[in-house]
Amino acid sequence: MNHKAPLVEFDEERLARAALTYLAEPGDPALGALLGICDPAEILAAIRADLLPGTGPGCGDSPASRAALGRALGRWRSRLPRLPDAEGMAGACHDGIRLICPGDAEWPGALDQLGQARPYALWLRGAADLRLASSRSVSMVGSRAATGYGEHVAGEIAADLAEQGWVMVSGGAYGIDAAAHRGALAAEGITIAVLACGVDYPYPAGHADLFTAIAAQGLVVSEWPPGCHPARMRFLVRNRAIAALACGTVIVEAGERSGALNTARHAADLGRPLMAVPGPVTSAQSAGCHRIIREWAATCVTGAADIIEMLSPMGVPHALAPDGATAPAPPPGSGPPTSVDGAPSGDDLDADSARVLGAVPARGGAGTSTIAVDAGVDLDTVLRCLGRLAGYGFIERGNRGWRLRKH
Amino acid sequence: MNHKAPLVEFDEERLARAALTYLAEPGDPALGALLGICDPAEILAAIRADLLPGTGPGCGDSPASRAALGRALGRWRSRLPRLPDAEGMAGACHDGIRLICPGDAEWPGALDQLGQARPYALWLRGAADLRLASSRSVSMVGSRAATGYGEHVAGEIAADLAEQGWVMVSGGAYGIDAAAHRGALAAEGITIAVLACGVDYPYPAGHADLFTAIAAQGLVVSEWPPGCHPARMRFLVRNRAIAALACGTVIVEAGERSGALNTARHAADLGRPLMAVPGPVTSAQSAGCHRIIREWAATCVTGAADIIEMLSPMGVPHALAPDGATAPAPPPGSGPPTSVDGAPSGDDLDADSARVLGAVPARGGAGTSTIAVDAGVDLDTVLRCLGRLAGYGFIERGNRGWRLRKH
Numbered sequence: 001m002n003h004k005a006p007l008v009e010f011d012e013e014r015l016a017r018a019a020l021t022y023l024a025e026p027g028d029p030a031l032g033a034l035l036g037i038c039d040p041a042e043i044l045a046a047i048r049a050d051l052l053p054g055t056g057p058g059c060g061d062s063p064a065s066r067a068a069l070g071r072a073l074g075r076w077r078s079r080l081p082r083l084p085d086a087e088g089m090a091g092a093c094h095d096g097i098r099l100i101c102p103g104d105a106e107w108p109g110a111l112d113q114l115g116q117a118r119p120y121a122l123w124l125r126g127a128a129d130l131r132l133a134s135s136r137s138v139s140m141v142g143s144r145a146a147t148g149y150g151e152h153v154a155g156e157i158a159a160d161l162a163e164q165g166w167v168m169v170s171g172g173a174y175g176i177d178a179a180a181h182r183g184a185l186a187a188e189g190i191t192i193a194v195l196a197c198g199v200d201y202p203y204p205a206g207h208a209d210l211f212t213a214i215a216a217q218g219l220v221v222s223e224w225p226p227g228c229h230p231a232r233m234r235f236l237v238r239n240r241a242i243a244a245l246a247c248g249t250v251i252v253e254a255g256e257r258s259g260a261l262n263t264a265r266h267a268a269d270l271g272r273p274l275m276a277v278p279g280p281v282t283s284a285q286s287a288g289c290h291r292i293i294r295e296w297a298a299t300c301v302t303g304a305a306d307i308i309e310m311l312s313p314m315g316v317p318h319a320l321a322p323d324g325a326t327a328p329a330p331p332p333g334s335g336p337p338t339s340v341d342g343a344p345s346g347d348d349l350d351a352d353s354a355r356v357l358g359a360v361p362a363r364g365g366a367g368t369s370t371i372a373v374d375a376g377v378d379l380d381t382v383l384r385c386l387g388r389l390a391g392y393g394f395i396e397r398g399n400r401g402w403r404l405r406k407h
Numbered sequence: 408m409n410h411k412a413p414l415v416e417f418d419e420e421r422l423a424r425a426a427l428t429y430l431a432e433p434g435d436p437a438l439g440a441l442l443g444i445c446d447p448a449e450i451l452a453a454i455r456a457d458l459l460p461g462t463g464p465g466c467g468d469s470p471a472s473r474a475a476l477g478r479a480l481g482r483w484r485s486r487l488p489r490l491p492d493a494e495g496m497a498g499a500c501h502d503g504i505r506l507i508c509p510g511d512a513e514w515p516g517a518l519d520q521l522g523q524a525r526p527y528a529l530w531l532r533g534a535a536d537l538r539l540a541s542s543r544s545v546s547m548v549g550s551r552a553a554t555g556y557g558e559h560v561a562g563e564i565a566a567d568l569a570e571q572g573w574v575m576v577s578g579g580a581y582g583i584d585a586a587a588h589r590g591a592l593a594a595e596g597i598t599i600a601v602l603a604c605g606v607d608y609p610y611p612a613g614h615a616d617l618f619t620a621i622a623a624q625g626l627v628v629s630e631w632p633p634g635c636h637p638a639r640m641r642f643l644v645r646n647r648a649i650a651a652l653a654c655g656t657v658i659v660e661a662g663e664r665s666g667a668l669n670t671a672r673h674a675a676d677l678g679r680p681l682m683a684v685p686g687p688v689t690s691a692q693s694a695g696c697h698r699i700i701r702e703w704a705a706t707c708v709t710g711a712a713d714i715i716e717m718l719s720p721m722g723v724p725h726a727l728a729p730d731g732a733t734a735p736a737p738p739p740g741s742g743p744p745t746s747v748d749g750a751p752s753g754d755d756l757d758a759d760s761a762r763v764l765g766a767v768p769a770r771g772g773a774g775t776s777t778i779a780v781d782a783g784v785d786l787d788t789v790l791r792c793l794g795r796l797a798g799y800g801f802i803e804r805g806n807r808g809w810r811l812r813k814h
Contacts, residue, residue, distance in 0.1 A: 279685070300700040302694070373777055380703055
């Protein structure tokens with residue numbers, strides 16, 4: 001599956017999306033809004049021409065938003081001198097590096113849940129198929145300054161998950177991230193490193209060999225183009241992709257101000273199951289984990305079995321493969337089976353989950369307790385079912401509560 | 408406050424209740440049912456006369472229950488030869504040992520929540536006032552085979568709680584229990600050891616000095632009479648009293664089959680806040696704690712501050728002292744302030760707790776999620792408020808859900 005993207009595949013949209021990864025930071029709200037109403041190629045042409053793109057409804061109509069768009073245009077144009085030409089961008093696809101865009105077969109539908117913050121495109125380096133790998137994946141993140149306990153536990157859990165066919169997603173950093181990747185590799189599992197720099201940029205430098213090993217057995221992924229260096233803000237932006245790619249997120253050691261808690265928040269915002277591994281209360285590195293457990297933001301998990309139980313959808317996972325294919329895993333966000341009218345079907349769910357799904361409104365939103373009452377199930381059950389239904393992509397959490405997810 | 412009970416205080420009822428602690432095991436359902444309809448003295452007379460007591464409604468009416476009562480009578484009569492005479496029972500009150508009965512000023516109203524399983528009487532040894540001490544108390548229990556980590560954490564938390572005026576209740580066993588008692592003593596706090604044997608019976612033998620120290624600064628408490636030896640079943644029966652005496656229960660280290668989880672279940676059944684301290688997931692001694700946290704039966708706590716936050720009633724604790732007195736602490740189960748019609752008053756509660764209290768029905772019962780909807784608060788809030796309202800004695804959990812507690 002190690003497919004180099006040949007030059008011919010860079011059609012106009014692909015070329016424009018590649019260019020946008022050079023010109024704009026991922027998650028730029030102005031570009032996200034524009035992409036909702038304009039073609040990537042139109043936007044790129046407007047940037048080159050120094051014209052404000054996006055005069056359609058909902059974007060750039062107010063003076064304030066046109067002013068913001070003007071500033072964004074200035075930012076993007078300032079990087080034009082560094083933008084490679086078409087040949088250069090296609091040429092970045094060397095040594096197993098390739099570009100995937102929304103709409104590609106390998107694009108993980110789970111990322112679309114990010115809405116306007118969806119990556120413009122993804123640069124990949126490695127052997128695995130991203131959509132397939134992420135469809136049965138757990139992200140595990142934690143402190144760079146991990147303790148021996150944390151690294152041991154992260155490695156053990158990652159290996160146990162890999163042995164049961166789960167893919168480990170992490171951020172490639174020192175500490176817990178590295179232990180998670182290495183645990184998966186040791187068990188000959190697939191692991192995905194989502195970087196805050198180019199997929200060919202060895203950061204941290206001490207992990208160059210680790211990234212090579214990950215690419216050989218899994219994937220190195222980035223929203224930034226090859227050659228791009230990391231920056232402080234990029235790690236925070238990158239965290240949303242880690243949370244969005246995986247079926248659920250596990251925090252192993254996080255101090256009170258750990259960046260891992262930022263990933264945790266993204267997972268919770270996306271309605272994906274959030275889990276945390278406890279540790280000694282005497283360890284500051286576990287304080288963040290204990291806090292999110294105490295506040296019931298995260299479920300306490302102690303091993304791979306707990307995690308798999310949280311993430312395994314109700315009923316028979318195989319019955320829920322996308323498009324009726326025999327995919328080996330439940331595809332989070334890649335679209336559950338739909339009935340004729342396009343609404344999620346509960347046919348393959350267990351009784352409790354089906355009842356809970358039936359109590360989630362299609363529009364607006366409903367609170368957890370309202371859903372529990374309507375479904376006639378207790379609190380523990382509704383929380384477990386909502387987590388699974390959300391992780392599976394049946395439902396999502398909006399401003400007004402839980403609602404069915406549109407597909 | 409070290410009051411020896413003089414002989415003259417052993418009136419007929421007191422003498423009868425003392426005798427029942429010799430003749431029947433605590434928590435005997437037949438005796439609990441009888442005490443609901445007969446005077447203790449009547450029951451004692453019936454036992455002596457070998458007559459079935461309790462021919463009133465609700466007790467002993469069916470052939471099956473009369474047969475059960477007959478068997479119970481046989482059990483109680485079999486111990487008559489060992490029953491001291493009146494002088495002997497009063498004579499058991501030596502060296503600071505005393506007897507308290509329901510209705511006494513020192514009787515903790517919190518125990519009445521046990522219903523028919525309420526202790527017949529309590530033997531005390533020590534300097535403190537049980538009602539006052541238990542009114543601001545935390546029970547902390549855990550493994551006898553504790554790790555160094557567990558003992559360290561239990562001791563630290565107990566000392567921190569004691570420094571803030573909280574009383575430590577535990578079971579006097581090796582391991583976590585001893586660390587909890589010792590932590591409180593070290594901080595010059597009051598601690599209560601609830602034993603499964605007589606208050607003068609040094610079990611475990613290695614704790615004879617510890618019990619002497621506890622009696623000097625706090626209380627040794629038992630439902631069994633002086634001289635009584637411990638037995639396996641007695642520990643389980645004793646556990647309900649530990650849970651019922653304290654405002655909340657904290658588990659520090661419990662293996663999957665630890666007796667501490669039995670105490671935890673009693674606390675949960677009583678609607679008292681249940682907390683657990685996490686530990687390394689690699690430690691079997693923390694597995695029980697992690698399980699009850701994971702199943703959301705217990706709140707994850709990491710120190711005294713978390714525990715106090717869970718147990719402190721809403722609003723100003725001092726405003727809630729019984730009978731308008733300036734008691735130093737919220738009196739769980741000893742009766743919250745009542746309005747003119749005898750219903751709990753929410754005047755001193757914070758807004759969320761008052762809303763939740765307003766949504767709890769006086770009769771029947773309502774589920775947690777129903778209450779959340781009716782009160783218009785979210786899940787976390789309703790759970791926190793219900794725990795506090797229950798711990799404070801405003802409400803209780805019956806077969807059909809939460810309801811106002813009758814006073």
